[in-house]
Amino acid sequence: MYRLVDAGMSGRLTLASAYALGCSTVVLAHAEGDGPEWYGAVDPLDLVFLGAALPERFRDAADFGNARTAWFRKLRETPHWGGVECLVTEAVKLSKGHDLPIDAPTALVLLNARLEHTKPNQRTLAAELRPAALLSDGRFRSGPPEDLVLPVPSAEAVESAKLFRARPDARVGCRDSCVERLRDGLRLLEHVGYSAPNGAFKLLIALYAALVASNDEPVEQLPARALAWAHGLDEASSLIPVVDTIMIAAVRDLDIESTISRLFTFPSFLRSASREDQRWHSDSGTDFVILALEFGHSAVRSRDREVMSLGPITSISLKSLEREFEAERGRPMEPGDRVFSADDVRELNAEMEKMFELARIHPAWSNAYLRDNAPLPRLDGSFRAKKDRQDFLESVEKYIIAHPGEAPPDHDSELAKLRGISAMMTVRMAIKDDRFAPQLIGLLDGSAVEEFDEVEVVAEFLAGYAEHLVTVVNEKPDIEEKALEWARLHGGASLAERLRTCIGSDPEDGWLIEPAVLLAIAVADSSR
Structure with missing residues (x-):
């Protein structure tokens, strides 16, 4: 040093x-x-x-x-x-x-x-x-120029602003667009009883609250944090015209509706904010974890949290759960919301127990997860932390000692079964969620599939059943029809054509068929 x-x-x-x-x-x-x-x-x-x-x-x-x-x-x-x-x-x-x-x-x-x-x-x-x-000459300190020329709203923009203000239930952009997130932020401020000034600056606070703020931020700190966030945006961000217009409108004492009408002139206001624009950088200790994950590290531990990168299938699965939450509750998920209720957890554990039995998972593994709450290994055999590995091995050892007549588990064999269960659950989600299915097809068709990647696990599972799937689609016209319909609906004409060319193939050559094609057959076979 x-x-x-x-x-x-x-x-x-x-x-x-x-x-x-x-x-x-x-x-x-x-x-x-x-x-x-x-x-x-x-x-x-x-x-x-x-x-x-x-x-x-x-x-x-x-x-x-x-x-x-x-x-x-x-x-x-x-x-x-x-x-x-x-x-x-x-x-x-x-x-x-x-x-x-x-x-x-x-x-x-x-x-x-x-x-x-x-x-x-x-x-x-x-x-x-x-x-x-x-x-x-960094923008993060100076903010927008004081002489910034604000856009002149079109008649259509003025009408959109009036509709936004008069009809809280009338959506004027896609669900995740900045304009709809602004609406969410204004509702949130009202919900927590925040009495912000009724000028343009309230819009910046609301946008920050909806896009960036954590659930435990003190309400009185919102104005300062909103300003810091807006100043800290990347100079290349498409959101800068939006926040700069709000800040200058606040300085010039423009009212909310007049300001919103100007925001409607920016295409970025009608689109979703980037992930980078939704991050909080305006403090110490905020950037290391983000970069570590970007550089490929799967887990990073700091003093106040541990962050793990999610695999591509886990990411789209969580989005599916968020959509399910919104459909059931009638509102988008917010920080602090639980994805699963206590009843949901009990049902999931009961279903998991059945799947463990069907897959013939060794009782020592089942007991570790379902009874001792010990984490199972990840799909590549590793553990999130040393303590997780220790807890799991101690639970397995305890079970073996208590059941001397049973053979101990072969961990490699049990891990292979666990990978199969994970793949089965992914196929089930493709059946249930019409928005998840095309995303999964896209992942399976991608070329960047690495060993022990979640996508590779599903591809491996489908290849293992390829002979059965090809036999089924060759012998059962109803399965062929369902598979083609599903392929057209979720993968387009390209996937349907690829499926059509493999019909009539020798089942023993099924392992040569593309995973996305096998997925379409598996979905049709599973939904009989």
Whole structure:
């Protein structure tokens, strides 16, 4: 750490020496009882930026967070981005190896030793790439120009704004569009009894509340956080004209309806906000986990949470559950809502128990999951955490000791059965949800299928039943008709044509047939 600090102070500023400078700054501030409160929540990326920006001081956590995020966005286009990825990877490996959160003080100090001889210490940050130069005219601080010319709304935009205000139930955009999320935000403010000023700025608060705010944010902090979020948006964001118009309209004391009519002139107002635009960056400790997942790490643990990346099928399955929730409750799911009620959980466990019996899962595995609440291994055989693995193995061992007459489980064999159950549940969801089905077909038709990927699990399952499926579709005209109809409905003419060409194939060659085609037959066969 000291060598890196010396290098940074003597002019050789690399990502690694910037990290060491940032780390020493926070350590010294802690020892002296000094420094801003947000120092207590820094992560490795924060320390890199803090060290690179020295001697700059930041007004508050929002100013720091927005500046940090803006700087790393600009580094993406430089050769230093590989060093950023390496630094993140080293931090995640250290976290797992020492069983520490990535932002634990001990982990932050230990990371210095790992960086000295790695990629983050190989390139010097040129003066023009340091924060002082790259961020000199950053929008995150200045906000929209005061002389911004606001759009003149068309007659149609004026009518849309009137409809938006007069008819809360009249949808004027798609369900996830910014205009409908704005409506959700206004309802939310009313629901919590927030008495925001009735001017244009209320729209920014409502949009922030609907797109970004967590369920536990103090209501009184919404105005400041909404402003920080709007200032921190990526300069390339299509949402910037929307938030800039709102902010300038608020400065000029325009009323809500007049402001909304101007928002209807922007195409982005009628589209969904990007995932990036719905993230909160305006604080310390907000960016590391996002980048770690982007770089392919499956799980990241910080002091206040553990985040896992979801496989592609899990992601679209959760969307299916959200749609089911909205259909049952008559409203979209909100933070804090439970996907499953207590009764749902009991029903799911009962169904899972039946599936375990049908798949002949070893009783030791069933007992671990259904009785001892121990997590089963993931589909690739790994566990989310060391403790999960320990809990599972202890439960299995306890069962074996209590049942000396039973053979112990072959874990590889049981894992294969578990993969089959997962694939069966996916096929069932394709039968039940008409929006899930085409997404699954798209995943199966994709080329980026990796070993132990969820998509590979389904493809593997379908290939295992290929001979049976080809036999069924060849011998039963009703199955052929159903499969073709389902293929046309969910996969279009292309999938139907591919299915038609495989009808009459030798069942022994079924494993050569594309997974999406086998899925169509499996759905038809399962829905008899």
